[in-house]
Amino acid sequence: MALRPVMVNIKALDHSTVGRFWADALGWSAYSSGATTYVGPSGGLVWPDPVVLGIDVVPVPEAKTPTKNRMHLDLATTSDAHQAELVRRVKALGATPVDVGQGKVPWTVLADPEGNEFCVLEPREVYRDTGPIAAVVVDCANPRAMARFWDEATTWTLHEVTDDHAVLRSAKGVGPYAEFLRTPDAKTVPDRVHLDLLPYPGDDKTAEVSRLRALGATDLDLGQGDVPWSCLTDPEGHEFCVLALP
Template identity: 70%
Template sequence: MALQLVQVNFKARDDAALGRFWAEALGWGVSSEGPGVTNVEPVGFTWPDPVAVCADFVTVPDPETVKYRVHLDLATTSAAHQAELVARLKELGATPADVGQGDVPWTVLADPEGNVFCVLEPREIYRDTGPIAAVVVDCADPRAMARFWGEAIDWTVHEVSDDHASLRSAKGVGPYLEFLRTPDVTVWNRVHLDVLPNRGDDQAAEVARLQALGAKLTDVGQGDVSWVVLADPEGNEFCVLGRA
């Protein structure tokens, strides 16, 4: 029994506009499962597939402008590629962002709705991840988060320290999921992860397994829906999707 990390869910003022930005940024395609929801995924991609963690953008009333606990790191293949990507993203509407990073080799930007992300300098570890190098989560205890998420999803723990932990699909494809120790961790309520039971596994059984690992059922006003909202041991909300 295990779960697959399938997408990052962004709450947006304008899902279609934000989805178009990220589709252009990643070189991916755009689709929609209904009004107010925009899906961004690789062209020709059959969901779900561990080669990519997709992005969903959902319109909600007046999402706050804060530094959320989760952000994307984008991969580059050379210094020239990094510079070209940063320039292209600015043309699409991204703006420079200062989160106290100081003098670093990566570039911090904010998308048109203020979601911060990083364009990394070339790193060998991310050479085969696709355009998203990593989904990064600020946390208080990377070791504890690696223990929980390593048990929760079908991903392999690659690195664990007091300051940083990283996981990747057991198939060795797609982006990394990373946990970064950060002082004064903020609330994570407009960007969250969605996970999906493997084919043949039962959603209710997976929810019970996650609760045994330390997750808690959470009410965010979701009402009667096909997914289950939980919070991990640090209070980060995530959704366990149901299979159609």
């Protein structure tokens, strides 16, 4: 038994606007199911996608606080010219520069129209085959502990772990990486961005949730009521959801 990450969930006041931003930024399409806006590769909706992590933008009544999200997306580029062009394009779409204390770095830190931070990376060989999203990056206090939990929680493969960072990726060697980076700041507000996990066909969601609790996950009550998914937090309090099979 195990789970697969299938999408990045982003909360927004205006899910349609934020969804269109991410679709245009990634060169994907926005698919509206009414209540949310799903962003995935163009050519028709495929869910769960066998390669990429889609983005599901869901409406919430609260605006983002000034506190930096503890999860963000890194976007891949193939050349210096591509990086410059992508930065120009996302700014034209409504992205704004953000100072999170990064100093002088080769990547560009921006925020989407509702303030969710993301980075446009300089070209890196490691991300040459990830698609437009290079990595889902998570701030944490203990990358080794995060590696133990997420390696056991999902079918993704642990590529590297040190005291400062841990890296996982789909066992198929496709799509983005998940990277856990040691940071000095502690989690103080609910995450605006989180991962959604899905059981494999034939697996039991209730059993999977019980297994996650045994690994150190905690049930989370967001006022979601009676819904088909389960809300949890990992051992450092990062929210995530286990979805029901379609």
